[in-house]
Structures are given as C-alpha cells and as structure tokens.
Amino acid sequence: MKKILHISKYYPPYHGGIEDVCFNIVQALKREYIQKVICFNDSSNSILSEVDGVEVMRASIICEVASQPVSFSFYSLLKKYIKVFEPDIVHLHVPNPLACVYLLQCLPSAVKLILHWHSDIIAQKSLYKLFVPIEKKILERADKILVTSPQYLDYSVPLFHYRNKAVIIPNMVSLNKLQLKGCEEEIDELRAIVCKKRKIVFFMGRHVPYKGIEYLIEAEKYISSDCIILIAGSGPLTEELKKNSHSDRIKFIGRIPDKDIKIYMGAADVFAFPSVTKNEAFGVVLAEAMYCRAVPVTFTIKGSGVNWVSVKDETGLEVENRNAEAFGKAIDLLLIDDKLRIDLAENAHKRVVDMFTIDTVQECLQKVYM
Structure with missing residues (x-):
C-alpha cells in the first residue's frame, strides 16, 4: 500500500x-x-x-x-x-x-x-x-x-x-454528518419552540469580514415575509454585528454543536450565504446546506467557486455583490414562493449528491495519487 x-x-x-x-x-x-x-x-x-x-x-x-x-x-x-x-x-x-x-x-x-x-x-x-x-x-x-x-x-x-x-x-461533504433520517422530531421542535413556526433564514460561519454578515443584517429590512434570521457562529466581528443589528427578527445563536448542525440546516427554509470576496473559495457549509435542502442565496463573487457550487436559478438565487436590497428581496421571494423554493431545494440536494460527496471525489483522488 x-x-x-x-x-x-x-x-x-x-x-x-x-x-x-x-x-x-x-x-x-x-x-x-x-x-x-x-x-x-x-x-x-x-x-x-x-x-x-x-x-x-x-x-x-x-x-x-x-x-x-x-x-x-x-x-x-x-x-x-x-x-x-x-x-x-x-x-x-x-x-x-x-x-x-x-x-x-x-x-x-x-x-x-x-x-x-x-x-x-x-x-x-x-x-x-x-x-x-x-x-x-x-x-x-x-x-x-x-x-x-x-x-x-x-x-x-x-x-x-x-x-x-x-x-x-471539488471539496466534499460527509453524508454521515448530514443524515436527517430520524431527526424529524428535533427539527419540528426547533421550528415550534425556538422559531414559533416562522420560516427560518439561517446563516452559519465565522464572523469575519469576507463572510459579508453585515449585508445580511442590512437585507433584513427588505424581507416582508414573516421569518426569523438565525446567525450561528462567532468571531472577531460578533460584538460589532450585534450592535448594528436592530431587528428582533435577527437572533445570534453562537456556535452550534456539531451534532445539531444538521438539525438547523434541516429546519431552515433559506440558507443565507452573503460572502463577498474570493476568500470564500468554495463554501463547504454551502454544499452542506444544499444537501439538507436549505435553499441558498448568494452574491456573485468573481473568481470564486461559490457560484459553481450553487448554480444561479437552478439550485439557489444569486444577486449582485454587496447589494443588500437585492439579497433581501431574493430571500423574500423564496419565503413567498413555496413551489420555487421546493424545486430549487431538490435541485440543490441532487447537485451535492452528484458532485460533492466522498464517493464521487474519492475516485478522482485515486487517479491523482496513481
């Protein structure tokens, strides 16, 4: 060997x-x-x-x-x-x-x-x-x-x-980590108790500049639908972001234990992914959310793989970079239009299964190692 x-x-x-x-x-x-x-x-x-x-x-x-x-x-x-x-x-x-x-x-x-x-x-x-x-x-x-x-x-x-x-x-996601079968009760409990059955917009990531979280906070005022925006994770910008957030619909929930990540992604209707620079080269967490059928909204990032992981109008919605208004309206569209959201969710899940799993990437790696 x-x-x-x-x-x-x-x-x-x-x-x-x-x-x-x-x-x-x-x-x-x-x-x-x-x-x-x-x-x-x-x-x-x-x-x-x-x-x-x-x-x-x-x-x-x-x-x-x-x-x-x-x-x-x-x-x-x-x-x-x-x-x-x-x-x-x-x-x-x-x-x-x-x-x-x-x-x-x-x-x-x-x-x-x-x-x-x-x-x-x-x-x-x-x-x-x-x-x-x-x-x-x-x-x-x-x-x-x-x-x-x-x-x-x-x-x-x-x-x-x-x-x-x-x-x-491509980077790969672990399907074992994201397996939702058997988690239905926990997902329902999150929706009912934490979110009071409102639709969920979910963000997860480090609170650093290139993640663009300030644009998600700004986008909130352009979302007319009833929803809650859950911002998970932490980082050097956390306290500043909290100070600039003035809506009771935005909740900072800190770091989520690994075992609970799939619960939040499985409960989410929309996955907000507001990264703004090619520091975000791929977005493993984006692919994970797509697998869990949380429909992504992204910015167009020139030279980044983000807009290859999620394909515009096929697996999610994509808007002009740093345009908070467009970002908020895209989220709102997904919350309003259930058929659009469900169709995109299924496409997103299939793209991850077809392209970004351990099984599909393993074969490519073995050829490289030959």
Missing part, C-alpha cells in the same frame, strides 16, 4: 474549512492507503494523537501571525516524519506559507507532491509579496495541483503558469 503524509494547518477536532476537507480526504482513503497527518497545534505543546485510527502529530506553536501559526518544532517533526515514515506522496493543503518553506528544505525529489490549492493569499498583501518566491518554488515542485472549482482556476493569478498541472477536485 502507498503511504501518504497529509500536511494541514490544523486538524479536527479543530474546526475550519481546510481542516474538514483534509479530514474527509483521510477518511475517504483509509482503506486504500497508509496515512499520517502532521499539522500545527493551537498551543505551545507538541502532541501525538490518533483521530479515527490515523496518527496525527500536532506541532507546538509560539504564536500566530496573519493567520499563520509560527512553529520551530514543525520543521524538525516534518523532517523526522519524512525520514521515518518514508511517504510515497505528500499532500499539502495551502495556503500554509511556513509549511511550504519547511517542506522545500526537506522533501526528497522522489516523493510525489500534491498541492491542494484552497485559495490564493488575498488579505495579507504586504506579507504575501515576501512569500511570492517561495510560492513559485512550491508550485514548480508540485507534481499535481488540486483546485476546488473551474472558476477559481480561471481567475487565480498565481496558478496561471501552472494550469497544465491542475486538476479540479
């Missing part, structure tokens, strides 16, 4: 889009490959653990700068793992600048490098200029570059000269 060393920024139980994708890939390939994971810890200790039968080494960090964990121990641990484990393939999830720097120093030429390109570096523009030479070297070293959507590949400047290496591998 071939051996794969996965390198992620963090790894579950730490939550994040890249982390969930890495975890899903590891789970999908457990039977066919011997796998280990190395990532950063979120503390000053290095910890060796096991997650669902796979060894995970979490390297100690001293701080985090511009979303990058800083760790000196990561290099020595990575070097040791490559020497002792002797992987046939290294699967590196990026952006992760420090891991790129370290890997270029210790990766043998005979080891195949798969670069999983989740997004360009967008926010840290000044620091990014310093990283560009390293980025070019890691792209040149890569045997294959996995990109999560055709749109992202088309508009990514760093990937322009490496398109011949690119393979479209």
